[in-house]
Amino acid sequence: MGSFDTFLQQIFNGLVLGSLYALIALGYTMVYGIVNLINFAHGDVLMVGALTALSAITLTHAAVPGLPGWGLMIVGMLAAIAVCIVLSLLIERVAYRPLRNAPRLAPLITAIGVSILLQTVAMIIWGRNHLTYPQLLPADPIAIGPATVTATKLAVIALSTVIMIGLLVLVQRTRLGRAMRATAENPRVAGLMGVNPNAVIAATFAIGAALAAVAGVMYAAVYSVAHFYMGFIPGLKAFTAAVLGGIGNIPGAMLGGILLGLIEALGAGYIDQLTGGVFGSNYQDVFAFIVLCAVLILRPSGLLGERVADRA
Amino acid sequence: MNSSKRIAVATVASLAAALLLAVLGGCGRKEDAGSGKSGAAGNVILIGHVAPLSGGDAHLGKDNENGARLAADEINAAGGVKLGDKTYRVEIQGEDDKADPREGTLVAQKLVDAGVVAVVGHLNSGSSIPASKIYKDADVAQISPSSTAVKYTDQGFKTTFRVVANDRQQGTAMANYATDVLKAKTVAIVDDRTAYGQGLVDIVEQVVKEHGATVITREYTDNKASDFNAILTKIRATKPDVIIYGGMDDTAGPMAKQVHQLGIKTPLIGGDGSCTLEFIKLAGDGADQMTCTRGGEAVERLPKGDQFMTRYQAKFGSPVQIYAPYSYDAVYVIVDAIRRAGSLDRAAVTAAVATTDYAGLTGHIAFDAKGDLKNGAISVYKVQDGKLNFVSTTR
Numbered sequence: 001m002g003s004f005d006t007f008l009q010q011i012f013n014g015l016v017l018g019s020l021y022a023l024i025a026l027g028y029t030m031v032y033g034i035v036n037l038i039n040f041a042h043g044d045v046l047m048v049g050a051l052t053a054l055s056a057i058t059l060t061h062a063a064v065p066g067l068p069g070w071g072l073m074i075v076g077m078l079a080a081i082a083v084c085i086v087l088s089l090l091i092e093r094v095a096y097r098p099l100r101n102a103p104r105l106a107p108l109i110t111a112i113g114v115s116i117l118l119q120t121v122a123m124i125i126w127g128r129n130h131l132t133y134p135q136l137l138p139a140d141p142i143a144i145g146p147a148t149v150t151a152t153k154l155a156v157i158a159l160s161t162v163i164m165i166g167l168l169v170l171v172q173r174t175r176l177g178r179a180m181r182a183t184a185e186n187p188r189v190a191g192l193m194g195v196n197p198n199a200v201i202a203a204t205f206a207i208g209a210a211l212a213a214v215a216g217v218m219y220a221a222v223y224s225v226a227h228f229y230m231g232f233i234p235g236l237k238a239f240t241a242a243v244l245g246g247i248g249n250i251p252g253a254m255l256g257g258i259l260l261g262l263i264e265a266l267g268a269g270y271i272d273q274l275t276g277g278v279f280g281s282n283y284q285d286v287f288a289f290i291v292l293c294a295v296l297i298l299r300p301s302g303l304l305g306e307r308v309a310d311r312a
Numbered sequence: 313m314n315s316s317k318r319i320a321v322a323t324v325a326s327l328a329a330a331l332l333l334a335v336l337g338g339c340g341r342k343e344d345a346g347s348g349k350s351g352a353a354g355n356v357i358l359i360g361h362v363a364p365l366s367g368g369d370a371h372l373g374k375d376n377e378n379g380a381r382l383a384a385d386e387i388n389a390a391g392g393v394k395l396g397d398k399t400y401r402v403e404i405q406g407e408d409d410k411a412d413p414r415e416g417t418l419v420a421q422k423l424v425d426a427g428v429v430a431v432v433g434h435l436n437s438g439s440s441i442p443a444s445k446i447y448k449d450a451d452v453a454q455i456s457p458s459s460t461a462v463k464y465t466d467q468g469f470k471t472t473f474r475v476v477a478n479d480r481q482q483g484t485a486m487a488n489y490a491t492d493v494l495k496a497k498t499v500a501i502v503d504d505r506t507a508y509g510q511g512l513v514d515i516v517e518q519v520v521k522e523h524g525a526t527v528i529t530r531e532y533t534d535n536k537a538s539d540f541n542a543i544l545t546k547i548r549a550t551k552p553d554v555i556i557y558g559g560m561d562d563t564a565g566p567m568a569k570q571v572h573q574l575g576i577k578t579p580l581i582g583g584d585g586s587c588t589l590e591f592i593k594l595a596g597d598g599a600d601q602m603t604c605t606r607g608g609e610a611v612e613r614l615p616k617g618d619q620f621m622t623r624y625q626a627k628f629g630s631p632v633q634i635y636a637p638y639s640y641d642a643v644y645v646i647v648d649a650i651r652r653a654g655s656l657d658r659a660a661v662t663a664a665v666a667t668t669d670y671a672g673l674t675g676h677i678a679f680d681a682k683g684d685l686k687n688g689a690i691s692v693y694k695v696q697d698g699k700l701n702f703v704s705t706t707r
Contacts, residue, residue: 006549009574013541128370130562132593139597141575148575223538223566225594229367233536268531268542281543282505282532 005146010269011262012147016222018261019160023215024238025245025253026167027208033184033248034204036104037096040111042212043235044118045088049080049213050133050220050230051126056080057134069136073221076136080213088209089202097198122228133224156218163214164254167207171250180204184248244292246305255303263288357393357400357656359384359646360423360452361639362416362433362443365408368535368562371590371633373435376457377406378628379636380432383643385627393647395654402647404432409439411535411560413507420446428452429656430649430665432642435635436560437461438507444472453662455645457638460584460607461511465682471662473679475638475645475672476607477688479508479583483515485605485690485706486556486581490516491523494579494603496553498528502543502567504535504559512583513558528552533567535559540567541574548576560585564602565594572598579603588634592698602695603703609675610691610702611637616673641672 024046031039053076060067060075067075095114099107137151171177182190183200191197219234220226237260245256267287272280279286295303361380363373384402387393393400405426407419416439423431424446430453434440440459447454448469456464456474460482465472490496499520503509517527528550531543544567547555555571555578557564564586571580572595580602582591587604595602611617611632620640624632649664650656670677678686692703 003549006545009545009548010542013539013545016541017539123366128366130368130371130590130594132596135596139569139573141573143575148573150573153573224569224596225538225562225566227368230538233538264539265542265545269546280530280532281546284542 006269008145009147010265012149012153014262014265015258016153016156016261017264018258019157020215020219020222020234020257021238021241021260022254022257023160023163023211023218024234025242025257026164026250027212028239028242029245029247029250029253030180030204030208032242033250034180034187034201035096035100035107037107038111038239038247039096039208040108040235040239041091041114041118042208043231043233043238044115044122045084045091045209045231046212046216046219046234047122047226047228047231048087048118049084049209049216050226051122051131051228052083053077053080053213053217054131054133054220054226055126057136061134069134069138072134073136073217077214077217080217081210084209084213084216085206088205088212092202092205097201119228119231126226126228128228130225130227133220133226135224136221152218152221156222159214159218163211167211167250170207176200176203240288240292243302244295246299246302249302249304252302252304259303260288263291355398355400357402357647357650358426358428359402359404359643360426360428360431360433361404361406362409362419362423362431362439363406363435364411364439365406367410369411369435369560372458372560372588372635373408373411375633375636376433376435376639377404378624379457379632379639380404380406380643382624382627382636383640383647387643387647393650395650395656400656402643404643409434409436409443411436411439413438413442416440416443417446419443424450424452429658429661430455430646432457432639432646434459436506436508437464437511440464441467441507444469447471451658451662453646453649453658453665455642455665457642458584458607458635459508461507462515463507463511465684469683470666473665473683475642475674475677475685476584476635477690478607478684479512479515481688481690481707482583482605482607483512484519485692486512486583487516487519487523488706489603489605489692490554490556490581491520491525494554494581496520496525498526498550498552498554500529500531500547500550500552500555500578501527502531502533502540502547502555502557502559504537504557504563505532506535506559508585509535509558509560509583511558513556516556516558525553533559533563535563537563538566540570544570544574544576548574552578554579554581556581557586558583561588561591561594565591565599568595568598568602570598571601572596577601581605584634587693587700589631589700590633592695592700595695599695599698604693604695604700606634606691606693607688608638608691609689609705610693611674613702614673614675620673637674641670641674641677644672645670645677 056079057076141148179195187197241256241260242253245252268281268284363376409416420443437459448471460479503513582604584606592599653660653664691705693700
């Protein structure tokens with residue numbers, strides 16, 4: 001296998017990882033754009049989504065044994081989306097709305113508290129063990145040109161592309177999207193113009209939660225494990241991606257996610273060749289964060305970021 | 313203004329509540345410790361057990377703890393331990409170290425303060441090694457049923473023991489399998505950057521080179537990772553004859569699955585941490601590529617092994633993952649030492665453990681000067697059709 005084939009395979013690996021990061025990063029960035037809150041519980045919403053889907057899939061499989069894998073996947077995903085939206089609205093109403101005008105540190109700390117709470121509750125419900133995710137789509141390797149892929153990974157890329165396009169249309173072309181942009185600009189003025197900020201903020205949380213649910217199900221399906229703290233690492237990485245792209249900026253989160261995925265894959269694959277063997281794949285995360293630091297030094301607001309002055 | 317004042321009040325109130333809870337919790341803990349001490353002085357022998365009960369290794373931690381509890385229950389059912397004219401019950405105080413080195417030292421101190429006579433654990437070498445210093449300072453014998461890293465007993469502590477073979481033996485067995493049985497000329501090595509994973513494959517690397525094979529790539533991940541596609545793609549390009557992984561089953565499983573999904577047909581070799589039923593579950597279609605080793609005899613083939621497996625299954629409703637027989641034996645070794653020492657004095661018990669000569673479930677147990685198991689065995693298993701099939705045992 002030639003080195004170019006390996007390169008293409010790494011690009012594909014990076015795209016799969018990056019699409020997942022992008023979907024999660026969108027949730028961070030949309031919420032930040034509107035209420036200036038870094039919702040650290042977002043990764044755990046993803047975890048709840050993945051575990052809910054697992055339960056739904058298990059129950060449905062027992063009730064309707066004949067249902068094909070993709071059907072179960074859709075059932076699981078719908079259940080996850082529903083539960084995550086309700087959960088996220090609840091979190092927003094109980095934990096964030098009362099603190100909306102508080103100093104910015106207060107909701108941040110609340111968010112961390114919610115994150116710990118969700119993990120603990122999930123541990124009580126689903127247990128501490130790693131749970132095996134059922135193989136819903138065929139896992140056998142498919143050779144497409146030089147790259148080896150699986151149906152699940154292709155589904156990840158396809159689904160996230162569709163979702164991201166849909167989201168851009170929603171934000172740029174619909175009434176709700178205009179209300180969201182107006183609230184992000186200035187909640188008070190938007191209120192004077194007849195926008196209900198609470199409804200818009202709730203809608204933003206709901207959309208972010210739905211994206212996290214989809215990402216959670218796909219994340220668990222690709223890596224075939226789910227557990228109560230599975231949201232932590234992807235949440236952290238996606239937050240990094242959102243900052244990389246410019247937090248608050250929707251295309252920025254998509255770009256940041258894809259970039260971070262590619263950087264991680266290529267970093268792990270090529271860092272030792274680039275450094276003449278001084279650094280190995282143990283430095284792959286370091287590599288990703290060096291890129292992040294460099295971007296933030298050169299462009300403090302992220303790649304596509306804007307309006308830092310009134311945000312900071 | 314009004315709202316910020318309200319928030320200030322709320323903050324103060326919640327801080328006060330947190331403080332109150334901390335104080336109450338602290339008191340509660342102190343009381344626990346007190347009762348633990350008085351328990352040891354009364355008619356209870358307190359033995360500590362440490363393993364991860366949450367996180368990716370929780371199933372293995374629970375397995376170890378179950379083994380220890382089974383032994384304690386049997387000893388108590390058989391009349392407990394008689395010292396002089398008093399009869400003692402054996403009690404296991406199980407602690408969770410989350411497979412984390414820092415957490416390991418915290419619970420070690422907690423057990424020492426609670427008045428344990430000796431400790432069974434920890435599960436992971438990465439946690440056992442830093443904790444061993446605390447046990448040494450308190451003269452508490454520490455018998456690990458599963459920490460295989462060479463460094464664990466290499467520190468010159470008189471209190472440090474293990475009832476499994478170490479990674480020098482295990483790494484050699486893995487390397488032998490790669491070069492002698494699979495006839496590998498080129499080897500790719502991956503580890504999870506823990507004391508266990510890295511220590512194990514360092515030895516494999518050394519022995520493989522002595523046998524004339526080349527290590528064409530050495531890759532790294534960490535023990536919380538879930539995506540290995542990047543390093544596996546890199547390994548695929550170097551076309552090794554075999555891939556060797558040092559790490560636990562919660563990473564080895566997904567890794568084997570991704571090996572399969574990337575169309576890599578190369579055989580895998582893993583150590584004891586990935587030689588479990590959980591690995592097979594997580595690895596899915598990739599499981600059959602794995603050959604793995606365990607420190608110790610193949611317990612199910614030992615005279616008392618089958619019976620133990622049945623008793624364990626009946627009591628806990630799940631099969632033995634891997635090292636429960638060893639934590640079971642470790643409890644018996646401690647109780648045997650207490651009987652021979654004739655006291656619950658920690659130093660006396662530690663000295664008695666060092667001269668152990670005990671016929672256990674897992675074979676004959678005696679320790680060398682370092683605290684390593686004398687004549688430890690390594691068993692090789694091959695995964696086939698969702699089962700671990702015994703291949704051979706070496707010493």
